[in-house]
Amino acid sequence: MLFNFFNISDLTAEKLTEILSIDVNKKILKNKNIGLLFENYSTRTRLSFSVGIQNMGGNCVDLRFSELNISRQESFEDTFRAFNCYLDGLIYRTTDHQKLIDAAHYFDKPIINALSDVSHPCQILGDLLTLKENFGSLEIHILWMGDMNNVLYSLVEAANILDQIKLTICSPTQISSPINWKMNSNIQVLTNLDSIDLEKVNCVMTDVFISMNDKDNDEKISLLKPYCVTSELMFKTASSSIFMHCLPAKVGLEVSEEVFRSSKSIVWRQAYNRMVAQQKLLQFIYQ
Numbered sequence: 429m430l431f432n433f434f435n436i437s438d439l440t441a442e443k444l445t446e447i448l449s450i451d452v453n454k455k456i457l458k459n460k461n462i463g464l465l466f467e468n469y470s471t472r473t474r475l476s477f478s479v480g481i482q483n484m485g486g487n488c489v490d491l492r493f494s495e496l497n498i499s500r501q502e503s504f505e506d507t508f509r510a511f512n513c514y515l516d517g518l519i520y521r522t523t524d525h526q527k528l529i530d531a532a533h534y535f536d537k538p539i540i541n542a543l544s545d546v547s548h549p550c551q552i553l554g555d556l557l558t559l560k561e562n563f564g565s566l567e568i569h570i571l572w573m574g575d576m577n578n579v580l581y582s583l584v585e586a587a588n589i590l591d592q593i594k595l596t597i598c599s600p601t602q603i604s605s606p607i608n609w610k611m612n613s614n615i616q617v618l619t620n621l622d623s624i625d626l627e628k629v630n631c632v633m634t635d636v637f638i639s640m641n642d643k644d645n646d647e648k649i650s651l652l653k654p655y656c657v658t659s660e661l662m663f664k665t666a667s668s669s670i671f672m673h674c675l676p677a678k679v680g681l682e683v684s685e686e687v688f689r690s691s692k693s694i695v696w697r698q699a700y701n702r703m704v705a706q707q708k709l710l711q712f713i714y715q
């Protein structure tokens with residue numbers, strides 16, 4: 429059983445594997461009312477939860493921050509206590525991970541992290557499903573290029589749990605240190621690709637250089653520009669390699685247009701699998 433899902437590390441390897449292999453029962457959310465609370469932009473997460481929940485017989489309630497009394501000074505505590513009166517669960521995207529933890533003090537139903545400044549576990553759940561679907565197993569070498577952000581944090585947590593994943597992170601020194609993240613020996617951080625056997629890389633992943641909770645930062649963009657995923661890089665990886673990006677992308681910055689639109693790019697399958705993976709997660713929570 430799982431109650432709140434704030435991070436990939438809330439799961440064991442067994443639970444993670446079990447979730448990925450669940451056959452979704454399209455009736456399991458009948459009579460369940462799930463709130464969607466987004467403090468920040470979203471296209472995929474809001475839509476994939478909304479459609480996914482309705483496809484499982486559940487009802488979605490869009491809680492728009494600016495329309496709630498919290499935006500005219502009702503307290504955080506009273507807002508979540510009010511949600512308790514009507515909702516069976518909450519999908520919550522927040523600018524501050526601590527708010528997920530605080531919300532759980534007042535709201536007694538499951539809360540799912542729909543992205544915070546710290547992590548994006550639903551993204552990585554979907555990506556693991558996409559990788560498993562593509563390669564048949566998770567015995568793969570993933571190369572992450574660029575920023576060390578919330579999506580990467582969840583990927584690192586997944587690789588800590590599933591040691592068959594080899595993860596190489598390639599990021600500039602100024603960004604890759606200091607690191608407080610726990611990383612097992614199947615994870616390495618490099619500043620360039622000189623020492624890795626690119627032919628063994630199965631998947632190249634990246635994300636925007638500036639995340640939605642970051643401030644615009646031209647210096648960071650300049651530092652990261654050389655870490656753009658190009659056709660030249662993809663050409664050196666395994667012949668069956670794929671390119672992944674959680675989206676939204678700044679095409680031309682962290683990935684070239686050529687790679688993004690190439691046959692190696694499976695970004696739209698990735699987006700679709702967000703919905704499938706989240707349905708599996710919801711079934712695991714509510715079954």
Ligand code: CP
Nearest residue numbers: 470471472473674675
């Ligand atoms: N990947 C992702 O979470 O996309 P959205 O920000 O559009 O939800």
Ligand code: NVA
Nearest residue numbers: 577635639640674675
């Ligand atoms: N790292 C990105 C992910 C968006 C889905 C962000 O936080 O903006």
